[in-house]
Amino acid sequence: MPVSTEPLHRALGLTDEELAAIVALLGRDPSDLELAMYGVMWSEHCSYKSSKLDLRRFPTEAPWVLVGPGEGAGVLDVGDGLAVAVRIESHNHPSAIEPAQGAATGVGGIIRDVFSMGARPIALMDPLRFGTLDDARTRYLFEHVVGGISAYGNSVGVPTVGGEAVFDDCYRENPLVNVLCLGVVARDRLVRAVAGAPGNVAVLLGASTGRDGIGGASVLASAGFGADSEGKRPSVQVGDPFEEKRLIEACLELFEHGLVVGVQDLGAGGLSCAASETAASSDAGMDVDVARVPRREAQMTPVEVMTSESQERMLAIIEPRHVDAVLALCDRWDIRAAVVGHVTDTRRFRVFDGLFDPARGTEPDPAALADVPIASLGEGPVYARPRERPWSQEALVAADPWPELARQFPDGTDLSPELLALLATPSIADKSWVWRQYDHQLFLNTVVGPGGDATVLRLQGTTRGLALATDGKARFCRLDPRTGARLAVLEAARNVACAGATPRALVNCLNFGNPEHPAVMWQFHETVEGMSEACEALGIPVIGGNVSFYNESRGADIDPTPVAGIIGLIEHLDTVPPPAALGPGQQVLVLGESRPELGGSEWAAVVHGLTGGAPPDADLVTAARLHEFVRSLVAERAVLGVHDCADGGLAVTLAEMAIAGECGFSLTPAPGLAAAAGCFAESASRVVLSTTPDAAAAVLRRAEAAGVPALDLGPTGGDRLVVTGAFDVGIAEVTRIWRDAIPDALGQREGGIRPSGRV
Amino acid sequence: MSARVAVVVFPGTNCELDVAGAVEQLGGTADLVFHTETSLHGAGAVVIPGGFAHGDYLRTGALARFSPVMAAVEQHAAAGGAVVGICNGFQILTEAALLPGALQKNAGLKFLCRTVECRVETARSVLSGRAEVGRVLRLPINHFEGAYTCDPATLDRLQAEDRVVLRYLDNPNGSLDDIAGISNTAGNVVGLMPHPERASHALLGSADGVVLLESLLAAAGAGSVAA
Numbered sequence: 001m002p003v004s005t006e007p008l009h010r011a012l013g014l015t016d017e018e019l020a021a022i023v024a025l026l027g028r029d030p031s032d033l034e035l036a037m038y039g040v041m042w043s044e045h046c047s048y049k050s051s052k053l054d055l056r057r058f059p060t061e062a063p064w065v066l067v068g069p070g071e072g073a074g075v076l077d078v079g080d081g082l083a084v085a086v087r088i089e090s091h092n093h094p095s096a097i098e099p100a101q102g103a104a105t106g107v108g109g110i111i112r113d114v115f116s117m118g119a120r121p122i123a124l125m126d127p128l129r130f131g132t133l134d135d136a137r138t139r140y141l142f143e144h145v146v147g148g149i150s151a152y153g154n155s156v157g158v159p160t161v162g163g164e165a166v167f168d169d170c171y172r173e174n175p176l177v178n179v180l181c182l183g184v185v186a187r188d189r190l191v192r193a194v195a196g197a198p199g200n201v202a203v204l205l206g207a208s209t210g211r212d213g214i215g216g217a218s219v220l221a222s223a224g225f226g227a228d229s230e231g232k233r234p235s236v237q238v239g240d241p242f243e244e245k246r247l248i249e250a251c252l253e254l255f256e257h258g259l260v261v262g263v264q265d266l267g268a269g270g271l272s273c274a275a276s277e278t279a280a281s282s283d284a285g286m287d288v289d290v291a292r293v294p295r296r297e298a299q300m301t302p303v304e305v306m307t308s309e310s311q312e313r314m315l316a317i318i319e320p321r322h323v324d325a326v327l328a329l330c331d332r333w334d335i336r337a338a339v340v341g342h343v344t345d346t347r348r349f350r351v352f353d354g355l356f357d358p359a360r361g362t363e364p365d366p367a368a369l370a371d372v373p374i375a376s377l378g379e380g381p382v383y384a385r386p387r388e389r390p391w392s393q394e395a396l397v398a399a400d401p402w403p404e405l406a407r408q409f410p411d412g413t414d415l416s417p418e419l420l421a422l423l424a425t426p427s428i429a430d431k432s433w434v435w436r437q438y439d440h441q442l443f444l445n446t447v448v449g450p451g452g453d454a455t456v457l458r459l460q461g462t463t464r465g466l467a468l469a470t471d472g473k474a475r476f477c478r479l480d481p482r483t484g485a486r487l488a489v490l491e492a493a494r495n496v497a498c499a500g501a502t503p504r505a506l507v508n509c510l511n512f513g514n515p516e517h518p519a520v521m522w523q524f525h526e527t528v529e530g531m532s533e534a535c536e537a538l539g540i541p542v543i544g545g546n547v548s549f550y551n552e553s554r555g556a557d558i559d560p561t562p563v564a565g566i567i568g569l570i571e572h573l574d575t576v577p578p579p580a581a582l583g584p585g586q587q588v589l590v591l592g593e594s595r596p597e598l599g600g601s602e603w604a605a606v607v608h609g610l611t612g613g614a615p616p617d618a619d620l621v622t623a624a625r626l627h628e629f630v631r632s633l634v635a636e637r638a639v640l641g642v643h644d645c646a647d648g649g650l651a652v653t654l655a656e657m658a659i660a661g662e663c664g665f666s667l668t669p670a671p672g673l674a675a676a677a678g679c680f681a682e683s684a685s686r687v688v689l690s691t692t693p694d695a696a697a698a699v700l701r702r703a704e705a706a707g708v709p710a711l712d713l714g715p716t717g718g719d720r721l722v723v724t725g726a727f728d729v730g731i732a733e734v735t736r737i738w739r740d741a742i743p744d745a746l747g748q749r750e751g752g753i754r755p756s757g758r759v
Numbered sequence: 760m761s762a763r764v765a766v767v768v769f770p771g772t773n774c775e776l777d778v779a780g781a782v783e784q785l786g787g788t789a790d791l792v793f794h795t796e797t798s799l800h801g802a803g804a805v806v807i808p809g810g811f812a813h814g815d816y817l818r819t820g821a822l823a824r825f826s827p828v829m830a831a832v833e834q835h836a837a838a839g840g841a842v843v844g845i846c847n848g849f850q851i852l853t854e855a856a857l858l859p860g861a862l863q864k865n866a867g868l869k870f871l872c873r874t875v876e877c878r879v880e881t882a883r884s885v886l887s888g889r890a891e892v893g894r895v896l897r898l899p900i901n902h903f904e905g906a907y908t909c910d911p912a913t914l915d916r917l918q919a920e921d922r923v924v925l926r927y928l929d930n931p932n933g934s935l936d937d938i939a940g941i942s943n944t945a946g947n948v949v950g951l952m953p954h955p956e957r958a959s960h961a962l963l964g965s966a967d968g969v970v971l972l973e974s975l976l977a978a979a980g981a982g983s984v985a986a
Contacts (some may be wrong), residue, residue, distance in 0.1 A: 154811075242770070245814075432873075441872065444957060575961075
């Protein structure tokens with residue numbers, strides 16, 4: 001950090017009022033170390049001070065929820081004695097500054113959160129947002145974020161089974177790098193972040209502590225970017241997946257042998273956060289001796305040791321009688337382990353430098369460098385920040401793109417060029433350039449990998465499976481955050497329904513701009529409302545989440561970007577679910593109602609630059625009915641193909657199914673709707689099915705009985721994609737445009753060694 | 760008695776549970792053998808599974824060859840026992856000079872995880888004894904350094920001695936002569952980049968790896984008598 005005359009508390013990210021509160025609760029001026037610890041613990045990133053009030057709104061309970069929000073990961077019961085731990089996090093700011101390490105350490109951190117619950121991490125998903133690929137720095141960020149995830153995730157041995165990559169100019173200087181991790185644990189082997197009884201010792205496991213990542217939570221993640229962002233590069237941590245892999249194996253063995261009371265990851269806030277939170281959750285105290293912390297560099301100060309965010313470290317709380325066994329087990333895996341503290345009954349968090357002696361028991365030591373009420377670190381300020389719907393919102397929503405598009409594309413216009421343009425937009429185009437760099441098969445669970453609607457994993461040892469999907473469309477949220485947030489939940493839920501799964505839990509990553517802007521707090525509040533409403537209507541508890549504020553560059557906030565991750569349960573997974581693909585000799589049906597809803601659509605906004613309007617209607621009752629109907633059809637294997645209808649509308653959905661199945665179609669458009677709207681509107685709660693010709697009538701009858709609108713569009717076959725009166729394109733051309741868009745934008749088409757088939 | 764397979768675990772190995780699971784699904788017994796051990800405990804076959812042994816630091820496989828267990832693996836191979844290296848295991852076997860050549864970075868300079876088609880080129884190896892020559896198998900690959908290379912004399916020998924076990928139909932990584940897997944002269948040591956264990960169940964999209972693993976179990980059963 002540059003030398004300045006700024007008071008220390010401000011340099012640490014604390015306001016004058018927050019400093020006054022610290023002085024009041026301590027009854028004296030804080031020491032530099034104490035100030036640094038409060039600076040980290042009361043940062044937006046660690047304390048959720050701007051979001052806490054709103055987050056209480058989420059529904060969090062269901063009979064199958066074993067652990068809700070607030071711990072390392074949320075945990076749900078999936079039957080047969082198994083539980084699944086899930087968490088989602090953002091690593092946006094580090095990735096904007098140093099994309100490869102920023103993304104890699106995001107992966108490392110979330111994995112530690114999951115195995116800290118005793119679960120073996122078995123899957124990662126990466127929802128990503130970038131600027132547009134015509135910008136050189138965006139291409140650099142995109143390539144290196146993907147490269148960082150690939151390098152770390154593959155090496156650490158946790159498969160990356162899905163995710164998203166969306167491109168929009170609002171993320172140009174502030175990409176979003178969200179990462180979800182899922183682990184599996186026997187229900188009776190769950191581990192919690194607790195300290196247990198006084199006398200227990202705290203053992204620091206893993207990497208040595210260095211100067212990297214100091215101020216990551218307070219300096220990076222809790223402020224926007226300005227001209228000096230490059231100077232924040234030292235606040236980005238550096239990852240070592242090999243260390244993490246050994247740490248995973250060592251910790252899982254410690255759990256298996258019952259050697260630990262509790263464990264917590266050292267993430268944001270480093271040792272200060274992990275040690276204080278663990279003890280505070282057991283209503284105990286903690287004494288830490290910084291002199292016992294293994295260090296990477298000489299002459300580190302206690303402040304540096306206590307706030308370092310060096311990666312690949314865990315804090316385990318163990319009973320004193322197990323110390324030797326723990327050290328021996330760690331030695332087998334070449335994992336550093338050092339006793340750095342002990343649990344006390346003081347309810348205070350105290351830090352010493354070289355004075356700590358376990359034999360002293362809980363005697364107070366006059367030379368403590370820090371001595372604060374332990375609960376006060378986790379009880380930061382809570383702000384009800386001003387929120388206000390911006391005056392410009394009205395005009396934005398009123399600017400419906402459809403009248404203009406209807407004028408430009410009256411019925412009878414050949415829409416083939418429009419379809420091709422949509423398939424070439426990077427948000428819609430083939431993403432295999434991304435996910436082929438990820439090991440997405442390790443552990444032999446991946447039944448449906450990346451690139452489809454939902455990822456499907458088998459749960460070995462049972463007949464069940466999991467379906468996972470992450471979704472979030474910021475363009476809808478920009479127009480109407482409440483409806484946009486509902487739509488994000490609905491799309492993720494629809495995706496898991498397409499895999500035959502019932503949604504059981506949701507985790508969210510809420511990426512927003514500066515919370516000190518009233519418009520951003522309005523977006524945030526509306527988003528939480530919308531997401532809560534959708535979860536309540538669909539019976540999905542929120543079991544965890546993450547808030548990332550200050551996503552902005554030089555004063556411009558990103559579009560509100562809530563990402564919903566839904567975990568669905570498949571009761572019987574004995575065969576692979578129907579693909580999002582068409583085959584010859586099938587009949588194509590569409591479920592749900594199509595309307596001229598073009599606001600925020602890919603076609604209006606990206607292809608034609610018309611960014612206003614209202615998002616599609618997000619009726620929750622209609623959605624719930626559709627999801628259950630689709631789930632039952634898929635579960636019974638009553639359909640041959642199924643695909644969620646979303647970005648780019650029905651035409652893109654059909655084209656994706658044709659490409660995947662290498663099979664054309666010849667369809668009739670829906671009656672009573674302009675052809676362009678029928679093709680490209682993004683009305684919610686629609687799903688495309690394909691069936692045998694004989695089965696189509698039965699599916700239509702069942703749809704009617706279930707109260708789900710359904711329409712027979714016509715037969716598949718041939719090598720052209722034809723919708724009468726709308727478009728007529730050859731499958732080879734469609735496939736080439738869709739497949740090559742991203743590699744071409746990066747100048748990386750594989751040419752001779754590119755395979756022609758699908759994976 | 761079912762065939763026993765030792766599955767070697769280095770720090771950083773990550774496919775050991777997958778290989779062990781696939782072996783047991785086919786009726787074999789799998790023992791995980793940590794890299795510090797000096798004995799294979801009488802197993803009839805050894806698999807060095809995929810992953811990032813010792814982080815792949817320095818160079819893939821370069822550190823793993825010095826682990827204590829490798830002496831036991833070399834002894835097993837010298838006695839004619841079956842040894843198979845999958846992916847990172849193949850890299851380790853070349854570093855340990857149990858197989859010739861080396862694996863270099865993919866031609867596209869990107870990690871590649873995808874399913875490819877491979878043709879069985881010979882049945883005279885412990886991994887392909889039960890496979891039909893010419894049969895095309897759909898097998899996943901998952902590597903950054905998978906482009907096989909060797910000097911021209913070695914390539915001539917591999918071809919002349921019928922030691923190319925698998926070839927890619929559509930070369931994904933720039934391997935010399937489309938090589939996906941090779942054996943030693945005797946056919947008891949095999950290295951391959953594709954992962955047969957990832958193609959061991961219909962739910963995973965392919966069960967084409969089963970014939971390779973069954974070949975190995977047959978060899979392990981025969982080998983355990985001698986051991």
